[in-house]
Amino acid sequence: xxxxxxxxxxxxxxxxxxxxxxxxxxxxxxxxxxxxxxxxxxxxxxxxxxxxxxxxxxxxxxxxxxxxxxxxxxxxxxxx
Amino acid sequence: xxxxxxxxxxxxxxxxxxxxxxxxxxxxxxxxxxxxxxxxxxxxxxxxxxxxxxxxxxxxxxxxxxxxxxxxxxxxxxxxxxxxxxxxxxxxxxxxxxxxxxxxxxxxxxxxxxxxxxxxxxxxxxxxxxxxxxxxxxxxxxxxxxxxxxxxxxxxxxxxxxxxxxxxxxxxxxxxxxxxxxxxxxxxxxxxxxxxxxxxxxxxxxxxxxxxxxxxxxxxxxxxx
Numbered sequence: 048x049x050x051x052x053x054x055x056x057x058x059x060x061x062x063x064x065x066x067x068x069x070x071x072x073x074x075x076x077x078x079x080x081x082x083x084x085x086x087x088x089x090x091x092x093x094x095x096x097x098x099x100x101x102x103x104x105x106x107x108x109x110x111x112x113x114x115x116x117x118x119x120x121x122x123x124x125x126x127x
Numbered sequence: 128x129x130x131x132x133x134x135x136x137x138x139x140x141x142x143x144x145x146x147x148x149x150x151x152x153x154x155x156x157x158x159x160x161x162x163x164x165x166x167x168x169x170x171x172x173x174x175x176x177x178x179x180x181x182x183x184x185x186x187x188x189x190x191x192x193x194x195x196x197x198x199x200x201x202x203x204x205x206x207x208x209x210x211x212x213x214x215x216x217x218x219x220x221x222x223x224x225x226x227x228x229x230x231x232x233x234x235x236x237x238x239x240x241x242x243x244x245x246x247x248x249x250x251x252x253x254x255x256x257x258x259x260x261x262x263x264x265x266x267x268x269x270x271x272x273x274x275x276x277x278x279x280x281x282x283x284x285x286x287x288x289x290x291x292x293x294x295x296x297x298x299x300x301x302x303x304x305x306x307x308x309x310x311x312x313x314x315x316x317x318x319x320x321x322x323x324x325x326x327x328x329x330x331x332x333x334x335x336x337x338x339x340x341x342x343x344x345x346x347x348x349x350x351x352x
Binding site (some may be wrong): 061064067080087112115117 | 219227
């Protein structure tokens, strides 16, 4: 079973990288783009037939390693 | 006194801290991260560097390595534990210390001497310093921007867990004296129990006047006391 995971910074956390990307976009003419926030994207395969068990396991992996819950949120989605 | 320095792939201040500890007659052994036992020691140091190439988040991979179970046990049993720079990042990832170290606000790797106010000189790691003493210690990091929510920062303040703050040479804490955007100009904190210290500045680089200063010595002299 295949899942994708998005890890994003919480809204209240400053994202200087996102800001720098936004400025670079402005420099090449994308004036209308703003509020750029940078995150991480993972795809994971898991050997588990039961979808809810698989999802629970992936979520646990996010809490334990893929995301730092002090500053980040995560979203898990089944893709295959 | 005996100490162990944990060596991760990508650690690069491990030998510097060994030299520093030995200068203060602290017998030091190096322990590779894949070991599953820790020698019986009074102090464990997580050195600076770029453990695991800073993959995922600084310190995150190292915080899950084999030896860390023993390091966490050592700290929970009351043993002294110091994380310097990348070591501080590892300590927040293990949650032995609260908060997290974000990318520097100006997105630059900063490598220079900074002034630090010794905010708490009662801790096991700072008692050799005077109250509100201003010292000069170098920093060298890209992710030293300490972050915590308001509740955590209030807690750190009221428990006197903030030991070092970035300041100017007179001890003023303000935005101008904050190199990396850290909340409350935090450069170093201890845990509630007071046996775990995390700091971004490198005291081990600051123990020989020939190399620019000796203000880092106080950290090592304090532990010995």
